[in-house]
Amino acid sequence: MLLVVHVLLVAAAVRTPAAHAWGKEGHYMVCKIAESFLTKKASAAVKDLLPGWAGGDLAETCSWPDTQRFRYKWSSPLHFADSPGDCKFDYAKDASEHMLSLLVWLGKQGTATTGTERGTYDRSESLMFLAHFVGDVHQPLHCGHTDDLGGNTIIVHWYRRKSNLHHVWDVNVIETAMKNFYNNDVSTMIQAIQRNITDVWSNEEKQWETCRIRTKTCADKYAEESSKLACKAYEGVQQDSILKDDYFFAALPVVQKRIAQGGVRLAAILNKIFSGNSRLQSS
Numbered sequence: 001m002l003l004v005v006h007v008l009l010v011a012a013a014v015r016t017p018a019a020h021a022w023g024k025e026g027h028y029m030v031c032k033i034a035e036s037f038l039t040k041k042a043s044a045a046v047k048d049l050l051p052g053w054a055g056g057d058l059a060e061t062c063s064w065p066d067t068q069r070f071r072y073k074w075s076s077p078l079h080f081a082d083s084p085g086d087c088k089f090d091y092a093k094d095a096s097e098h099m100l101s102l103l104v105w106l107g108k109q110g111t112a113t114t115g116t117e118r119g120t121y122d123r124s125e126s127l128m129f130l131a132h133f134v135g136d137v138h139q140p141l142h143c144g145h146t147d148d149l150g151g152n153t154i155i156v157h158w159y160r161r162k163s164n165l166h167h168v169w170d171v172n173v174i175e176t177a178m179k180n181f182y183n184n185d186v187s188t189m190i191q192a193i194q195r196n197i198t199d200v201w202s203n204e205e206k207q208w209e210t211c212r213i214r215t216k217t218c219a220d221k222y223a224e225e226s227s228k229l230a231c232k233a234y235e236g237v238q239q240d241s242i243l244k245d246d247y248f249f250a251a252l253p254v255v256q257k258r259i260a261q262g263g264v265r266l267a268a269i270l271n272k273i274f275s276g277n278s279r280l281q282s283s
C-alpha cells in the first residue's frame, strides 16, 4: 500500500483536480453491465471483496470513490486525464494509467494470499477504485482540455437549465434520456444498452475487450478514444451556448456506447484478474 500511495502522490502532483465524474447513474450502468459479463469465478471473487453495505452488488459501490476525495486527497486528480487541447492524448502524463495498472497489480497480489483484515480492506477499496476509474476514463470529457477543466468552466444551458459542458456529459444526457425514453428507470436503460451489445455491436465488442498489453489495462487506449470524442463534444460549444435536441441526439449514442464499452472492458479486466481469463462470459 505504501508504494501505491507514493506513486499516486507523484502522479497527483502533476495534475490539478477539477470536479465530478460520470454521475451516479453512469457509474451504476457501467458496473451493472460489467457484472453481467463476469465469469462465475470472477463474480464470486468480486462479491467476496465487496464491503457489507454493497449487498453483494458491485454496481452499488461504483460511485463510492467520488465520496472519498477528501479522505483520500491523492485520488482526486486521478479521475481525470485532461490534455492541453490538441485533441491528442498524452500517454506519459496520464495519471489514471498509473492508477489502473497499480490496481490490477493489487488484484494479482491478492489472489495469491489470504489477506489480513487490513489487507482485505485495501483490496476491497482497490476494487471499487478500479471499477470507478474504468468508468471515468470512458467519459469523453474526462479526457477533455486542461484549460477549461474538462469542460467544467464552460457554462451552458441544458435546454432551460444552467449547467456546464462537463456536467452535460456526466449527468444531463443520461437524465434526459432516462426521462424521455426509459421511464426514468435505470434498469430499462441498461437493458437497452445490453441489447445493443449482443446485437448491433456484437462484432466490434470483441475488439473492445482486446488488450494486447499484458501488464497494463489499455487505459491509455480508452483515454485516447475519449479525447477524440471530447473534441467533437466541444465543437460549436461556447460560454452560454444553449444545448438542446441537436446536441442531445448527437451525444446520446456516444454516451450509451461509452457506457457499454466501459462495462465490457471492466468485466474483461476483472475476469483477467480473478480467473486468468480475459474473455467475457456471455450472459
Ligand SMILES: *[C@@H]1O[C@H](CO)[C@@H](O)[C@H](O)[C@H]1NC(C)=O
Residues within 6 Å of the ligand: 192, 193, 196, 200, 252, 253, 256, 257
Ligand atoms: C443502439 O445502437 C444504435 C446504432 O449504433 C444507436 O443509435 C443507439 O443509440 C443504441 N442504443 C442504445 C440504447 O445503446
